[in-house]
Amino acid sequence: MLQGCDASILLDSSKNIITEKRSVPNQNSARGFEVIDEIKSTLEKECPNTVSCADILALAARDSTVLSGGPNWEVPLGRRDSKGASLSGSNNNIPAPNNTFQTILTKFKRQKLNIVDLVALSGSHTIGNARCTSFRQRLYNQSGNGLADFTLDQSYAAQLRTRCPRSGGDQTLFFLDFVSPTKFDNSYFKNLLASKGLLNSDEILITKSQVTKQLVQQYAENTELFFEQFAKSMVKMGNISPLTGSRGEIRKRCRKINSINRTA
Ligand code: HEM
Structure with missing residues (x-):
């Protein structure tokens, strides 16, 4: 998310990746990854190589809002998935609950x-x-x-x-x-x-x-x-710096980049 809505948070650690799941704000906090895995594997069976993990996250955020009684909206689609993660970005850019008002506002403004x-x-x-x-x-x-x-x-x-x-x-x-x-x-x-x-x-x-x-x-x-x-x-x-065109990829599995999926 820190480089944009690119599903980097879903990547597990591997040879060249240190997972963002281990960052201070995410560790013991971010969860539900198995739900995204299930959605992705169902989608890949019906319509392979088409829907990115980043789009799945944006749609799941909308759908869970609607299912719990909140508003509905149309989600712009076409995001692609990152080929990397940023532990330091995750540690430094996610607002902390004890940040000052100014710090939180500044962090939001950095993302427009x-x-x-x-x-x-x-x-x-x-x-x-x-x-x-x-x-x-x-x-x-x-x-x-x-x-x-x-x-x-x-x-x-x-x-x-x-x-x-x-x-x-x-x-x-x-x-x-x-x-x-x-x-x-x-x-x-x-x-x-x-x-x-x-x-x-x-x-x-x-x-x-x-x-x-x-x-x-x-x-x-x-x-x-x-x-x-x-x-x-x-x-x-949801429109923060999406990867489009030939940038990024459509991951086959949300926890790993495709080159790793192939050798796995
Ligand atoms: C304004 C800056 C924000 C701060 C400082 C903040 C901080 C936090 C913290 C500390 C938690 C509890 C995490 C834990 O103890 O494990 C939390 C939970 C949560 N936050 Fe935020 N948050 C912010 C903005 C947002 C935004 C923009 C969203 C989404 C639109 C959001 C959605 C949620 C949700 C849904 C939970 C509950 C997650 C769960 O039950 O697992 N927050 N937030």
Whole structure:
């Protein structure tokens, strides 16, 4: 993803490739690769050498959004797959939950995504989980003074502390949207306004910028507006530097580049 939407994240380590699955943001976090393998092998039987792993990822992101109750959109297709991966790119360019607001915005802007895209796409945290280790700092020592994050609702924080202790339990999972964790809706934004966003990168959307705070308020009030912008921003994000023409390849298996597939 860091060099563009080229399915580099799906590659396992091999002779010339160090997998991005081992990067700090991805390790013990990115998962579900076997689902993509299954889609790809079914597709290869029906229609070989045609649909890239990068297009499969973009379509799966859209379909999982629709299946969980979110908006639908047309996915532009024709991406090709990378022949390499970048562990350092994955470590340096993916926003971290404890990055400052400015750092996160800068990382988005580098990919030609603006402040509206930032807020709308963060709305994806209306589904899914985060590990204790991704937000522990907020519960015990937000700014190095041994105190919890004062922008986090204190009873919500106390509840989180029961399953996310000071040490241990790093991999324990918590809903990003505790109100409706499997439904794609706008309750993520409502939670933020109640100071019940799970990640620091969620909460700063209402504490560090008036522009993002207003967008959060609008999306909390108006699901349609959020859905419309989310769809637009997903198309924009999916169009980040795709490989086209003779660049890249259409992998036969998503975990390996074709030259390796042939010798395997
Ligand atoms: C704004 C910058 C962002 C930051 C700092 C961020 C950070 C995170 C973190 C730390 C987690 C939990 C990972 C873990 O503990 O294993 C997470 C989960 C998730 N993020 Fe983000 N994220 C950001 C933007 C996005 C965007 C743009 C999308 C997609 C449009 C997205 C979709 C998701 C989803 C669906 C999950 C749940 C995954 C699961 O349940 O396995 N995030 N994010």
